[in-house]
Amino acid sequence: MLNHKGTKKIETERLILRKFTIDDADDMYNNWANDDLVTKYLTWPTHSSVEISKKVLGYITESYKEEDIYSWAIFDKKVSEVIGTIGVVDKDDNHEYCTMGYCIGQQYWGKGITTEALKVVIEFLFKEVGYERIQAFFHSINIASGKVMEKAGMKYEGKLRHYQKDNKGNFVDCDFYGIVKKDYFII
Numbered sequence: 001m002l003n004h005k006g007t008k009k010i011e012t013e014r015l016i017l018r019k020f021t022i023d024d025a026d027d028m029y030n031n032w033a034n035d036d037l038v039t040k041y042l043t044w045p046t047h048s049s050v051e052i053s054k055k056v057l058g059y060i061t062e063s064y065k066e067e068d069i070y071s072w073a074i075f076d077k078k079v080s081e082v083i084g085t086i087g088v089v090d091k092d093d094n095h096e097y098c099t100m101g102y103c104i105g106q107q108y109w110g111k112g113i114t115t116e117a118l119k120v121v122i123e124f125l126f127k128e129v130g131y132e133r134i135q136a137f138f139h140s141i142n143i144a145s146g147k148v149m150e151k152a153g154m155k156y157e158g159k160l161r162h163y164q165k166d167n168k169g170n171f172v173d174c175d176f177y178g179i180v181k182k183d184y185f186i187i
């Protein structure tokens with residue numbers, strides 16, 4: 001039985017994970033959403049203007065009315081800006097599993113930031129919300145994303161061929177990782 005808590009604020013050593021506000025539009029646009037390299041392996045297209053970021057944030061902030069929405073802004077304490085996002089992109093409450101997604105700005109890559117965020121979100125989703133399984137997947141050539149999953153304690157489960165279309169409409173193979181409650185509580 002799940003115990004939804006909504007996008008609760010979570011603090012780590014370097015980060016604050018919190019709800020987005022409309023005022024985060026400039027950070028979203030400037031730090032990651034306007035960058036073709038960030039969106040290269042994602043399903044959504046690069047934002048062509050800050051107006052698009054505002055619109056997206058409008059949908060996200062509206063969605064917080066529901067208590068089962070998990071969509072965090074990743075706020076970097078040192079630079080005092082929102083540098084990316086992490087959240088549940090899909091879920092099945094009947095079978096008590098959810099799928100994670102994340103991205104951060106290019107200048108922050110390779111510093112362990114997404115791993116730090118994913119670890120604490122997994123902890124929250126297991127301990128506080130009570131999911132049985134947390135999964136994530138990436139376009140098979142997006143190796144860095146798989147590394148994040150591995151470093152956060154997820155196990156490789158296999159490749160699903162032509163599982164998604166990328167943002168240019170091409171079918172791509174995806175590698176799946178997952179972690180189940182019993183793995184988590186013995187880590």
Ligand SMILES: CC(C)(COP(=O)(O)OP(=O)(O)OC[C@H]1O[C@@H](n2cnc3c(N)ncnc32)[C@H](O)[C@@H]1OP(=O)(O)O)[C@@H](O)C(=O)NCCC(=O)NCCS
Binds near residue numbers: 105110112
């Ligand atoms: C994927 C992404 C989230 C990783 O974030 P990050 O904060 O840089 O991740 P971390 O620093 O925690 O870990 C990345 C790991 O991948 C490794 N890595 C990076 N590029 C790599 C490559 N081409 N081949 C192998 N390993 C690679 C890094 O060395 C690091 O591992 P290490 O700590 O063992 O050295 C970030 O690159 C991103 O936002 N990309 C664009 C959006 C995206 O692809 N999101 C995921 C969709 S599934």
